Amino acid sequence: MIDRKRQLRVISTGSGELDRKMGGGIPLGSLTLIEGESDSGKSTLTQHLLWGTLSMNGRAIVYTTENTVKSLLRQMESLGMDVRDYFLLDMLRIYQVDASKFQEPEVAYSMLGDHIESLPHHDVVVLDSLSTFLPRSSDEHILEFFSRCKAICDGGRAVICTAHPHAFEERILTRVRSVCDAHLKLLVEHGASELIKTMEIAKVRGADMPTGSVVSFAIEPGIGMRIIPISKARA
Numbered sequence: 001m002i003d004r005k006r007q008l009r010v011i012s013t014g015s016g017e018l019d020r021k022m023g024g025g026i027p028l029g030s031l032t033l034i035e036g037e038s039d040s041g042k043s044t045l046t047q048h049l050l051w052g053t054l055s056m057n058g059r060a061i062v063y064t065t066e067n068t069v070k071s072l073l074r075q076m077e078s079l080g081m082d083v084r085d086y087f088l089l090d091m092l093r094i095y096q097v098d099a100s101k102f103q104e105p106e107v108a109y110s111m112l113g114d115h116i117e118s119l120p121h122h123d124v125v126v127l128d129s130l131s132t133f134l135p136r137s138s139d140e141h142i143l144e145f146f147s148r149c150k151a152i153c154d155g156g157r158a159v160i161c162t163a164h165p166h167a168f169e170e171r172i173l174t175r176v177r178s179v180c181d182a183h184l185k186l187l188v189e190h191g192a193s194e195l196i197k198t199m200e201i202a203k204v205r206g207a208d209m210p211t212g213s214v215v216s217f218a219i220e221p222g223i224g225m226r227i228i229p230i231s232k233a234r235a
Contacts, residue, residue: 010024010025011030011049011058012025013025013049013052014224015225018225019052023208024209026158026160027205027207029155030153030158030180031146031179031182032181033163034046035185035186036187038164040186041186041217043075043128044219045186050062050126057091060123060126061095062093065098065129066129069094079222080223080224093122099132105134105141108133109145113145116152120157122157123158124158124160125152125158126162129163130167131163139171143172184202185202198216199214200214201214
């Protein structure tokens with residue numbers, strides 16, 4: 001019998017190079033915030049973390065406000081991460097969240113929290129993304145939700161949330177970052193001839209190795225995220 005929890009001590013991206021930059025991967029039991037603007041690579045990074053989880057015989061759940069089940073499976077396949085077999089074996093569950101059905105964000109937070117807690121055998125939970133709900137939420141409701149996610153993580157699971165930074169008021173964003181165990185910030189910058197994607201590893205508590213501070217990457221078909229030297233990216 002496979003001891004999944006033992007194998008999943010650290011959540012891998014499925015890429016040794018990416019893992020090294022992140023200090024060896026994200027420890028299981030971490031609450032992670034992946035922050036970035038549109039097209040910065042947030043969803044692709046979460047897909048790498050899903051791929052790493054499933055490759056280590058872990059179970060994962062995705063709540064998506066930006067994809068359908070079919071489009072998410074198709075997108076991952078196009079990046080060289082075909083998870084259809086895991087989906088059919090129920091190791092991966094994908095739930096499409098229609099944000100338009102929730103007039104009150106606190107109702108969505110409550111239902112998400114209840115649903116996550118009803119599936120205790122899934123090791124990794126991805127919420128991609130919370131940006132639809134955050135601007136309409138009070139500080140209290142946002143902090144309550146992240147505190148609930150932290151309690152879920154304290155039970156040994158990992159929760160990964162993505163959001164646009166502008167979806168938060170600065171005062172609450174600072175507090176949310178402090179609650180999270182890992183904080184990854186993705187940026188899109190203008191280079192000499194093209195847009196450059198970078199990832200700042202702001203913190204990964206409990207990482208096995210020192211984390212790289214800022215890395216530049218490209219997203220390529222059949223590969224996903226590929227780290228490139230910043231000097232080359234800016235050339």
